[in-house]
Amino acid sequence: MRLSTSRLQCAAIALFLLSFPAAGEFIGLDFGPGDTPPNWNAITRNGQYSQLKNADGMPTAVSLTILHAGTPYSVTATASTLPRSAPGLSAIDGNLYEFGGTFEAVLGGLVPGAEYDFYLFGLRSGASLRQDVRVTGANALKFTQQAGDGVLAINDQQGSADRDLESYARTVMASASGTLDLRVTGRGPSGSPFVIAGLALGQSDASGTSTSPATGPTAQSAAAVAVEPAVSPATQPPTPRPTPNGPDVLGMSLGMTLEQAMSIAQAAIPRMPLKSFDTDVGSIWGTRIRGMRYTAGFTGRYNDQTTNEKIAVAGFAPPRDGYVGAIGRTSYLGDMLYSDLRGSLIEKYGPPLYEGEPGSMRNVGSYFLSWSRDPDGNPLTDPEAIKACSRSGNNDAEDLAPAVMYLSDTKVQFNGQYDRCGFTMVVYAMPQDLLSLVRSYSIVLYDLNEIRKANAETIAVTEQQAQEIRSEREKSAQGRKPRL
Numbered sequence: 001m002r003l004s005t006s007r008l009q010c011a012a013i014a015l016f017l018l019s020f021p022a023a024g025e026f027i028g029l030d031f032g033p034g035d036t037p038p039n040w041n042a043i044t045r046n047g048q049y050s051q052l053k054n055a056d057g058m059p060t061a062v063s064l065t066i067l068h069a070g071t072p073y074s075v076t077a078t079a080s081t082l083p084r085s086a087p088g089l090s091a092i093d094g095n096l097y098e099f100g101g102t103f104e105a106v107l108g109g110l111v112p113g114a115e116y117d118f119y120l121f122g123l124r125s126g127a128s129l130r131q132d133v134r135v136t137g138a139n140a141l142k143f144t145q146q147a148g149d150g151v152l153a154i155n156d157q158q159g160s161a162d163r164d165l166e167s168y169a170r171t172v173m174a175s176a177s178g179t180l181d182l183r184v185t186g187r188g189p190s191g192s193p194f195v196i197a198g199l200a201l202g203q204s205d206a207s208g209t210s211t212s213p214a215t216g217p218t219a220q221s222a223a224a225v226a227v228e229p230a231v232s233p234a235t236q237p238p239t240p241r242p243t244p245n246g247p248d249v250l251g252m253s254l255g256m257t258l259e260q261a262m263s264i265a266q267a268a269i270p271r272m273p274l275k276s277f278d279t280d281v282g283s284i285w286g287t288r289i290r291g292m293r294y295t296a297g298f299t300g301r302y303n304d305q306t307t308n309e310k311i312a313v314a315g316f317a318p319p320r321d322g323y324v325g326a327i328g329r330t331s332y333l334g335d336m337l338y339s340d341l342r343g344s345l346i347e348k349y350g351p352p353l354y355e356g357e358p359g360s361m362r363n364v365g366s367y368f369l370s371w372s373r374d375p376d377g378n379p380l381t382d383p384e385a386i387k388a389c390s391r392s393g394n395n396d397a398e399d400l401a402p403a404v405m406y407l408s409d410t411k412v413q414f415n416g417q418y419d420r421c422g423f424t425m426v427v428y429a430m431p432q433d434l435l436s437l438v439r440s441y442s443i444v445l446y447d448l449n450e451i452r453k454a455n456a457e458t459i460a461v462t463e464q465q466a467q468e469i470r471s472e473r474e475k476s477a478q479g480r481k482p483r484l
Helices: 219-224 258-268 338-349 383-390 397-404 448-477
Strands: 011-016 029-031 041-043 047-049 063-068 071-074 094-099 102-108 115-124 129-136 140-147 170-173 180-186 193-196 198-203 245-249 252-254 274-280 293-303 308-315 324-337 354-356 367-370 423-431 437-447
Touching: 029 094, 041 063, 102 193, 102 198, 115 129, 115 140, 115 193, 129 193, 140 170, 245 437, 252 258, 252 324, 252 437, 258 274, 258 293, 258 308, 258 324, 293 397, 308 397, 324 338, 324 397, 324 448, 338 367, 338 423, 338 437, 354 383, 367 383, 383 423, 397 437, 423 448, 437 448
Parallel strands: 011 193, 011 198, 029 041
Antiparallel strands: 011 115, 029 198, 047 063, 063 102, 071 094, 094 193, 102 180, 115 170, 115 198, 129 140, 129 180, 180 193, 245 252, 274 293, 293 308, 308 324, 324 437, 354 367, 367 423, 423 437
């Protein structure tokens, strides 16, 4: 799936909405162009759709608000992958899709606290489908959906004409306000699209049809039935997964997942709000794809009269996305003896490979300790080289950490500033008027050898993607004539 003018660019997810204000009701949402099954609701763009009709054509209290719909496209599923259902699913022939984006929608008018059976149907032609799905109400339903060319995926499984639709159901609980939030993001190394063709929800047999705000499950019982991701190991494609290694900052290590790191940081400094940030894969030098965004890390900042904390944790680009590649932190200490800070650092990290006093680096009035090595693994002992790897202008450690993740060709970028950088860990301690006292320290931690490897993989897959897009555009343009 590459361009909207090519069949290879078409993709579809079918989601059906089963809503049970009364037992047995069915609400179908058909997204995109093409046919629409009888008494289904046709959806083609962003907006709010109220009083969705059921299979009998009667309006219901269920509503759908689409915040980010994407672009309509036509697609057809292989018949042998359509499960048994009434009405049949053969009219799944349209979708809403977008490269590098996230489909966002909210279902409303549901019974607060009630359990619902959920169905998400995914379909793509000309390429395989892989995307992450998250449905959030009183609990969260998460899974990765994947299938081959023309194969209908239903939640986290592949469709079969030998099975009933109900056998694919997953359960999720409506929020206290009777809503479910849906997010679908294309997963892959080359700007994979989300693809939505419908949406489906049905009240679970476990909760019956009489659940109400007065009799619905409590918040405690909702938490107890939280649904976790279910991905079949047999069908999960291999993905490079860095192994947590080396020293840590507040318990966070290079190679762990961003999710793990965020949880650790929040536990270490509960008062500090953390916020994820994303970026475009095109930020990496040498990539030829734009428009593919990914979660690139998180930041935090906390200030009060006694302390100041700043942190940034940055992750790799696809295909290693979701894993920590760099960490930066600045912490206010008040009055602390430098000898005590130095002793604590050595106790945790071992003797530094190089250290210096304020003024031993050009334009740097801090103490510094370095455990850094060059790309060949040799200790880095040139203070200006240490500075080049651990500072960029006046940027603090938490600013530098995300910036180094975009390095791929250091001979071209920043005039070779990072050529001598391999594993980098440097601590800067800012002295008070009395040099024996320090008021704050910053630490930056990353391994540029691993960043170079990861970004080379990103460049390789985006180059392949660019060539495929070019081929498809040339193919679709064949035979066109100018109007002369």
